Amino acid sequence: MAKMKKSSTRIDMTAMCDVSFLLLTFFVLTSTAKTPEVYPVDLPASTKETKIPSDDILSITVGQENVFIGLAGREDRIDVLNRMGQEYNIEFTKEEQNAFAGMENFGVDIREMKSLLAKPSSERMQKELHKGIPYKDSLNNQLSSWVQKARESSWQRKESFLKVAIKGDANEQYGTIKEIMDILQKQRQNRFYLVTGLRSDDF
C-alpha cells in the first residue's frame, strides 16, 4: 500500500512538455526581435493593415522635432556609412564600420559619429548621445544626404528602389512631418510608408 501511494504522487509530464515545446517552437519561428530604439515613439493608430516590408527600407523616426534614422541590413549600413564618409570627408576604420553595422538606429551628426562609435557598445544607444540628425539647415541637411546615399546604395548594389518609412510620434506637429516629406520630395522620393499602430478603439 505504501509503495502505491508514493508512485501516485508523480504526474506524467510528457504531454505538458510536448505542449510547451510546441509553443516555444511557435514563438521562436514567428517572432522578430524587438529592435532597440534610441527614441521610442507613440505611433498613431489606423485601420489599414498593410505590413511594412522588412528589407531595403530606411525608417525615419520623428519625435519632438528630432529625426532619427534606421537602416535595414548590416552590409547596407556599412555601405551607406562609407558613402556618407566620402561626402563629408570622414574615413571610418573597419572597427567603426562594424560598430555602425550593429546599430539599428541612430540620431547623431555625422561629424560626431566617430566619437559615438568609439564608445563601448553598451553606451552607444544612450538617449543623451542621440540629439537628432540635422535637417533644418539647408546647407547642412544631413537627413537629405543619408536618404540620398541610402537610395544610391540600394540601387547600385541591388538594383532595387529604397523604401522610406516615416515613423512619426502621435503628438508630433504636422509641420515637422511636412518638412520631412518636403526633403524627401526634393529628391523625388514621392512614395512613403507611414508607420501606424493598430486601432483598437471604435473609430
Next chain:
Amino acid sequence: MAELNTGGNEGKGGKKVRSKKQNAGVDLTAMVDLAFLLITFFMLTTSLSKPQSMDLTMPDKLDPKDVTEKQEAKESKTMTILIGKDRALKYYMGLLNGAYPGSTPTDATYGKDGIRQVILQKMANLRAAGHQGKDGIVVLIKATEDATYTDMIDILDEMAITGVEIYALQDMTEDEKAVMQ
C-alpha cells in the same frame, strides 16, 4: 526526482523487471520548467504585431507636367478638409466661399459620426448622379502646421474606410489659414 538505475540490484527475475519499470519514466519537470522559461522570454522580447503602415504616394513636385497640368475637378466633386489645432476640423465643397452651395467652411468632428457621414453622404449623392470611383469625389486634405500628426493619419484613415479613391495632401492657402485661426 529523476532516479538513475544504479544497477546494484542483487535480486534476479521478478525484482529486476520491477525496478526497470519504475525507471522507464524520465522526470520531465526540469525540462518543462526550462521550456516555459524560454516561452516567457520569447513572449516578452518579441513584438508580436508587426507595425502596420499606410502607403502614401505624393505627386512629383519637380516634374513640370504634374504641376502645370492641374486636374480639373468640378466644384460639386471637390471636397476640402481643413485640419487645425486642437483637433479642429472643417470642410467645404468647391472653392472657398465660392458660389457653390456648401462652400463656406463647416465644422465637423472626427470619427464615424462626424466627417465620415459627411463623406459618405457626398459620395452617395455623386453616385446617384453617376459619378463614382475615380470619377467620383476628390478630397483635398490640408493641415495647418500646428495640427498633430495623429489628426492627419485619422483623416487618411477615413479615406481608407470610406473608400475615396482620389485624395491628396496639399498646402494650405492664406485664406484657409485665416479660416482655421
